[in-house]
Amino acid sequence: MTDRDRTNPATDESETDPTADGTTTPPTTDGDTTMPNPEPATTAETASDESTGESAAADADAATAESGRPAIAATDLSHAFGDVRVLDGVSLSVAPGEIVALVGPNGSGKSTLLRFLARVRAPDEGTVTIGASDGRARVGYLPQQPGFRAGFSATDTLDFYAQFVDDPVDVADVLERVGLAGAADRRVDALSGGMTRLLGLGRALVGDPAVVVLDEPASGLDPGMVERLFDIVSDLADAGVAVVLSSHNLGPVERTADRVVVLDGGRFVADGDPRAVVESVGAADLQTAFGDLVATEEVTGR
Numbered sequence: 001m002t003d004r005d006r007t008n009p010a011t012d013e014s015e016t017d018p019t020a021d022g023t024t025t026p027p028t029t030d031g032d033t034t035m036p037n038p039e040p041a042t043t044a045e046t047a048s049d050e051s052t053g054e055s056a057a058a059d060a061d062a063a064t065a066e067s068g069r070p071a072i073a074a075t076d077l078s079h080a081f082g083d084v085r086v087l088d089g090v091s092l093s094v095a096p097g098e099i100v101a102l103v104g105p106n107g108s109g110k111s112t113l114l115r116f117l118a119r120v121r122a123p124d125e126g127t128v129t130i131g132a133s134d135g136r137a138r139v140g141y142l143p144q145q146p147g148f149r150a151g152f153s154a155t156d157t158l159d160f161y162a163q164f165v166d167d168p169v170d171v172a173d174v175l176e177r178v179g180l181a182g183a184a185d186r187r188v189d190a191l192s193g194g195m196t197r198l199l200g201l202g203r204a205l206v207g208d209p210a211v212v213v214l215d216e217p218a219s220g221l222d223p224g225m226v227e228r229l230f231d232i233v234s235d236l237a238d239a240g241v242a243v244v245l246s247s248h249n250l251g252p253v254e255r256t257a258d259r260v261v262v263l264d265g266g267r268f269v270a271d272g273d274p275r276a277v278v279e280s281v282g283a284a285d286l287q288t289a290f291g292d293l294v295a296t297e298e299v300t301g302r
């Protein structure tokens with residue numbers, strides 16, 4: 001460990017990615033870093049660096065909302081891992097203040113699609129555009145398995161990420177919002193799995209992004225925290241933030257999401273408000289509709 005490493009909660013070998021100008025980018029252990037990108041990146045092609053995670057951006061300001069432009073738009077995304085075709089020409093636009101829940105069987109490609117939306121990876125084909133009236137864009141991203149460098153506190157960790165955004169960040173407030181105020185001084189390696197996910201959510205919120213992409217944010221949370229998580233999501237949307245999340249918690253999804261998008265076989269097999277999706281198959285609730293819409297006998301995304 002170098003001297004710099006000792007003062008940098010985000011510089012371990014798997015995470016650090018010095019940018020071209022020598023500055024250090026904030027990391028996560030899975031490479032799905034959430035960070036501001038100093039260069040506006042309006043398409044997936046321009047942001048294919050896996051290490052950069054969060055891209056450049058702007059606030060979901062009133063002008064954006066008034067312009068009618070989507071906060072984020074993915075067009076004709078296709079992707080294969082070897083001979084495993086995961087996405088087959090899917091398109092998705094999300095308006096400022098809209099909550100879109102991406103659901104689908106294990107292996108259907110949700111995380112893959114969310115990585116493309118967060119622009120931590122680029123698809124084989126298609127574009128991702130972040131809409132912002134001033135030409136800037138910022139996406140906050142919670143990866144499915146957020147990771148943090150051991151040895152630093154929750155506060156230290158968010159302080160580190162806060163230095164990469166323009167405006168001052170009230171880290172204590174961020175921790176309070178995600179339910180970690182009581183663990184502010186706890187080392188990240190002493191956090192439980194659910195608490196680590198909440199810290200990942202906090203990291204995604206640093207800098208008040210216009211778009212938030214959350215990969216299974218409720219996974220591993222206790223029932224009370226699941227409710228709190230979806231309350232946070234609702235509050236974000238009320239503040240004009242576009243939220244795209246994946247979840248297997250279909251009850252809260254049905255109650256909270258403005259739109260449910262069901263991914264299966266590389267395509268969207270349903271896309272609409274929860275009630276419409278449920279009614280489209282004559283189901284009683286989203287859980288039942290999900291069973292009717294997708295084949296869950298085997299893991300998909302083969």
Ligand SMILES: Nc1ncnc2c1ncn2[C@@H]1O[C@H](COP(=O)(O)OP(=O)(O)OP(=O)(O)O)[C@@H](O)[C@H]1O
Nearest residue numbers: 081086105106107108109110111112113300301302
């Ligand atoms: N880096 C990779 N290399 C090879 N295959 C991959 C890679 N990432 C994902 N896959 C494959 O792509 C498919 C979709 O995976 P993905 O993680 O996107 O699914 P998911 O819907 O998020 O699943 P889950 O609900 O289990 O988290 C799976 O078959 C998976 O094995």
